Amino acid sequence: MVRVTSDDQVTRGAQPRMTLGTMYFGTTVPQDVAERILDEAYDSGVRSWDTANNYAFWVRGGSGDESEQCLGRWFRRHPERRDEISLATKVGARPRPGARDLDEALGLSPAAIDSQLRASLRRSAADHVDLLYAHIDDTTVPLADTLGAMEELRQAGLVRRIGASNLTASRLRTAIEVGGHGGGYRFLQQRFSYLWPAADADIAPHVLLDEAVVAECSAAGIAMLGYSPLLSGAYTRADRPLPSGYATQHCNAMLQSLADVAAWVGLDMGQTVLAWMGQRSTPVWPVVGVSTPEQLRSAVTAVETRLPDDALAALDAARMEQ
């Protein structure tokens, strides 16, 4: 069973068991609102912050610089707080200059990793990142080269820990073999929520944290983080239908169980998902996207609510039934 151990902590000290996702900070979330959320996150002890070097290039007018720059402005305003924040960024999935999609991404060659990381540091006004992810798989580069480049940055002090995102179980297994005992990726960030989509659902470029991936992480002691845990708010909002691929009988049964447990514990259904993620027997740290201070408060309340063992068991049982 994987636990986030003191050596592999996502955050430092006793903090709410969540990471703040900043994907739309500086684009759809205006700078002033984003900074209020960052202030509130800091004050409420949420010190694990997640960005990437391509957030959010797909938004109209976005270049991919905005989220890191937004964090950079906050760090310039609060230089004394930088060391209290665990800053994670990701490289590899930024389109090449002039390109607009992931088919033409900068990728994960050693030179590309090095230059992308240095640009991220400049944008985010940081001299290191606490966690550097390989954002998407790059099968054109040997994993040994990618891992070697990330390890070099770690040894140079520009990166504290390394992780990956959006790997299939078989690619993760290869990365674990290449990384060797105790080396390689220590964190994996994949798409994860209480509901899971039909097997044939097209969620690309996202890759699920499915049971096969969980098994690989558990065996190798890799800490797991789950992005898009709230399915964009679909658990609680009539204006947010479930993404395609979730209209299954199994999802309906899981939703019923989730509604029952949420009513029992006094959280809304999205909050119950966030609480469940961190408290399941194989914890998955939620990477929560918020666009208002109220949404941040809701998430903090969720992850600080202790779910009774029977509630966790009921949720797990409904999730496993097919």
Ligand SMILES: NC(=O)c1ccc[n+]([C@@H]2O[C@H](COP(=O)([O-])OP(=O)(O)OC[C@H]3O[C@@H](n4cnc5c(N)ncnc54)[C@H](OP(=O)(O)O)[C@@H]3O)[C@@H](O)[C@H]2O)c1
């Ligand atoms: N590694 C990767 O490839 C990858 C991919 C995607 C995301 N991520 C990371 O994961 C983070 C979260 O991803 P996501 O935005 O897809 O997450 P999500 O949890 O699926 O959705 C977040 C959205 O849900 C809505 N929401 C939040 N709190 C709510 C509440 N209390 N009640 C109702 N609705 C609520 C908000 O929508 P509105 O803003 O519209 O109100 C918010 O923007 C990102 O910021 C990023 O850091 C990583």
